[in-house]
Amino acid sequence: MIKEEIIQKLQKFGLTKYESLAYITLLKLGPSKATDVTRESGIPHTRIYDVLSSLSKKGFVDVMHGTPRLYAPVNPELVLERLKKELIEDIENLKRAFEDLYKETHGEELPEIWTIHGFENTVERAEYIIRAAKHEVLINTPFEFLKQLRDAIERRDDVLMIIISNFENVPKWLSEKENVILAKSGEAPWLMGTWVIGDVNYALFFGTLPENKGKERFYSFWAKSAKLIQNYVHWFYTMYFDNSRKIKELDYDKLGKPVVLTHIRTIITVLKSVGTNRKIEVIGRSLKDKTQVKVVGRVINFEYTPLTANITIETEKGEKLRVGGLGSYLEDIEGEVFLLY
Structure with a gap:
């Protein structure tokens, strides 16, 4: 990377052009007098002390007091780690501030609606919803896709699940779960769409399952919006669950209260x-x-x-x-x- 590019990137982190030049020069020279930095960098002598003092305050330079006074560059790894930490903190603070501004006006968190590309990415998102749910998971999907979620479902005994699918024979990994309500789906078009919903936090939707050759071109839709998910849940019940046949009740007495x-x-x-x-x-x-x-x-x-x-x-x-x-x-x-x- 050439010196001009380094200076431009340092300026993005709040350094001036002269400060960037001085720090680069000190990295080349090592601990140096101000006059040496001036001679090597071309920074005017009238500015060099202010520049080095500012770099010291910003954590890029250590001042070695004595006669003569020397200026040493702080290890770049330490400098960059500190900048990285501060940048992440600033981004997180901005994120919270933006979300608070949105919530003040709209009464809910900033919604997220994404298109997920690829079948494997869709499976991963569905598993994430099941893992992240705190209280309840609602699933309507063909059994072919439900099998893809088996591991995630088996691990959750601490949330209530309502699962609708085109069951022929219910497998033990579902029938023996105390926290699950199962329903056999009605005839088409009740299985035209797959829904995986976790609390009011996340929802995933897609239409028919892809053939093998279409899995890379497959798309699904991911949402994080309480108001939107509220509508999805309404459809889940009125379109799917209420038109399906319940085949396993919840073992309510065995659940933690x-x-x-x-x-x-x-x-x-x-x-x-x-x-x-x-x-x-x-x-x-x-x-x-x-x-x-x-x-x-x-x-x-x-x-x-x-x-x-x-x-x-x-x-x-x-x-x-x-x-x-x-x-x-x-x-x-x-x-x-x-x-x-």
């Missing part, structure tokens, strides 16, 4: 199996004034249609509140996290 979930339709799906009159804790927002609230009580009823989904909670004080999921506008509470006992 509370069971923590993020989607109102998943909560209702569990309640349909285990019954209402269950203690529940909901963390969410009041639709009246958008303040953060926590509601504790017992589920006494639920409403579930293609258009609406909510539960009615009776608190210890006898107050009855209707709680919906993300995007609620008809209920009293917009639930974000549900803890079912």
